[in-house]
Amino acid sequence: MSTTASGPARRAEADLEALPLAPPAATGLREVVRRRYLLGMLVRNTIKSRYQGTVLGWLWSYLQPAIRFAMFYFLFQVMIGRGSGMENFAIHLFAGMVIVHFFTETFNGGTQSLVQNRSLITKLPVPREMFPVARMLVAAWHTVPMLIILVVPCVLLGWRPDLVGMAAALLGFTLAAALGLALGLLFSVGNVFMRDVGKIAQTLTQFVTFSVPMMYPFTLVDDRFGDPWSGYYLLNPMAEAVLLIQRGFWTGTTSDPEVTAAVHLPDQLFARGLTMTAISIVLLVLAQRVFSRLEARVPERL
Amino acid sequence: MTTMIQVENATKSFTLSYQRSLKQTVLAKARGRKTHDTFNAVDDVSFTVSAGESVGLMGLNGSGKSTLLKLISGVMRPDSGSVMTRGRIAGLIATGTGFDNNLSGRENLYLNAAILGMSRAETDRKFDEIVDFADLGKFLDTDVAYYSSGMKARLGFSVAVNVDADIFIADEALAVGDRPFKRKCKKRMDEIVKSGVTMFYVSHAPGAVRNLCDRVLVMESGRLAFDGDVEEGIHFLHYDEGDDSGEDDGLGADV
Numbered sequence: 211m212s213t214t215a216s217g218p219a220r221r222a223e224a225d226l227e228a229l230p231l232a233p234p235a236a237t238g239l240r241e242v243v244r245r246r247y248l249l250g251m252l253v254r255n256t257i258k259s260r261y262q263g264t265v266l267g268w269l270w271s272y273l274q275p276a277i278r279f280a281m282f283y284f285l286f287q288v289m290i291g292r293g294s295g296m297e298n299f300a301i302h303l304f305a306g307m308v309i310v311h312f313f314t315e316t317f318n319g320g321t322q323s324l325v326q327n328r329s330l331i332t333k334l335p336v337p338r339e340m341f342p343v344a345r346m347l348v349a350a351w352h353t354v355p356m357l358i359i360l361v362v363p364c365v366l367l368g369w370r371p372d373l374v375g376m377a378a379a380l381l382g383f384t385l386a387a388a389l390g391l392a393l394g395l396l397f398s399v400g401n402v403f404m405r406d407v408g409k410i411a412q413t414l415t416q417f418v419t420f421s422v423p424m425m426y427p428f429t430l431v432d433d434r435f436g437d438p439w440s441g442y443y444l445l446n447p448m449a450e451a452v453l454l455i456q457r458g459f460w461t462g463t464t465s466d467p468e469v470t471a472a473v474h475l476p477d478q479l480f481a482r483g484l485t486m487t488a489i490s491i492v493l494l495v496l497a498q499r500v501f502s503r504l505e506a507r508v509p510e511r512l
Numbered sequence: 513m514t515t516m517i518q519v520e521n522a523t524k525s526f527t528l529s530y531q532r533s534l535k536q537t538v539l540a541k542a543r544g545r546k547t548h549d550t551f552n553a554v555d556d557v558s559f560t561v562s563a564g565e566s567v568g569l570m571g572l573n574g575s576g577k578s579t580l581l582k583l584i585s586g587v588m589r590p591d592s593g594s595v596m597t598r599g600r601i602a603g604l605i606a607t608g609t610g611f612d613n614n615l616s617g618r619e620n621l622y623l624n625a626a627i628l629g630m631s632r633a634e635t636d637r638k639f640d641e642i643v644d645f646a647d648l649g650k651f652l653d654t655d656v657a658y659y660s661s662g663m664k665a666r667l668g669f670s671v672a673v674n675v676d677a678d679i680f681i682a683d684e685a686l687a688v689g690d691r692p693f694k695r696k697c698k699k700r701m702d703e704i705v706k707s708g709v710t711m712f713y714v715s716h717a718p719g720a721v722r723n724l725c726d727r728v729l730v731m732e733s734g735r736l737a738f739d740g741d742v743e744e745g746i747h748f749l750h751y752d753e754g755d756d757s758g759e760d761d762g763l764g765a766d767v
Binding site: 232233252258329332334335336509 | 514515583586588591596605606610612622627
């Protein structure tokens with residue numbers, strides 16, 4: 211963590227004169243980056259206090275997803291057999307879960323973040339964007355063990371990282387991060403004015419879980435609903451993000467990755483992914499604008 | 513003189529909502545009742561504070577002192593007008609805010625210092641001084657959840673007074689801890705004043721204001737009613753009249 215240099219205990223008059231006369235508290239995402247030391251500390255403390263009092267500590271962040279994966283594996287691979295004719299369905303499901311979990315944590319956590327840090331926000335000048343951003347980083351930190359739990363069985367099943375696949379996974383996570391943070395910023399400030407907004411966010415995240423190709427393959431949507439509808443389905447950015455992750459991990463575990471990708475993934479995966487990511491980043495910029503306009507009224511409404 | 517705080521026609525209004533749910537709002541609208549009201553907590557306030565000045569902010573409860581302080585510290589932004597400051601603002605505002613009960617005293621010390629704008633290097637440098645002042649002994653590495661309220665207050669106070677500030681804000685925080693600690697705090701505050709920092713001190717206690725300040729601002733229902741000499745300001749508020757002055761309501765503004 212880098213630190214910014216600070217002045218001496220008492221500045222001389224001339225030094226004071228050199229400082230700008232400015233509004234007392236700077237805000238915005240840029241200020242969050244400038245105060246990354248505080249941001250890092252908020253993130254670390256949130257993680258630390260989650261495992262506070264446990265004997266196993268951070269091992270829980272590996273244990274929980276590992277057990278979840280073992281359950282899926284047993285259910286879909288051993289009990290139901292090869293499922294709906296899909297290879298390695300457990301990987302398909304878990305890969306989707308990793309990114310959906312990251313997204314919903316970012317979105318939901320961000321939405322609650324301002325209200326949860328009420329006591330701090332109403333008393334001390336801290337850039338308010340700090341809290342949704344911190345929640346995204348906490349979500350990212352919890353994604354790392356899940357990724358490792360995902361990669362181990364992938365490797366055992368013959369998956370090897372390929373450049374295109376890694377690019378797809380990276381793009382998927384960028385998309386989920388930008389979209390999650392944008393929505394987190396918007397909903398967090400909305401939630402201050404109307405607590406209903408938090409409930410809406412929860413409902414939306416439930417919707418996300420079922421509207422992405424993780425519990426079922428994309429081909430199912432294509433087969434059942436046909437052309438125009440599967441196109442609309444793909445307009446959901448999270449569906450796109452999950453497909454990118456499937457390209458990154460799941461397709462590589464199947465016996466013939468090329469065929470799997472051709473059958474189970476839509477055309478122009480990257481073109482769509484890049485477009486969605488660009489849109490999400492624009493949305494993030496807009497969300498930040500809306501946030502900074504509304505946050506002036508946040509302390510008194512909390 | 514360098515201007516440290518410049519407040520120009522600052523106004524901050526608050527909205528009072530009488531109803532929160534949709535049903536209540538609709539019913540109130542249908543019956544022609546007001547659903548909300550706005551009032552100016554800080555109303556067209558202007559003043560400047562130069563470097564090295566020590567200003568006491570006084571006023572009755574609800575006169576807008578805290579809101580004005582929040583505008584200066586940057587927690588709130590004015591709806592109209594402007595509030596400008598120079599350098600780093602720190603001080604005794606909401607000491608101990610942001611303490612995480614699940615973390616140790618040491619971790620909370622670093623967290624609190626970071627919230628107040630200190631870097632890691634700066635905190636490292638001042639660590640011993642802060643710990644000495646808080647006098648927590650072996651409790652430093654215990655979770656704050658097990659601290660007594662006095663210990664928590666002491667830790668918060670020691671972090672706050674050790675932040676190097678260009679503008680030092682204090683919101684009546686001298687009353688923490690037991691007698692020896694209070695004495696230590698008072699001594700520390702005197703040192704801070706002597707160091708020549710620009711100070712902004714909110715208080716109801718005329719004694720403390722006399723002791724620490726060389727100028728007084730008095731707020732009255734959101735407006736700046738008085739700006740000037742300490743004794744005159746205290747007299748303006750009738751805070752110098754002793755305990756038997758309970759019946760002078762309504763005469764307050766005619767001085």
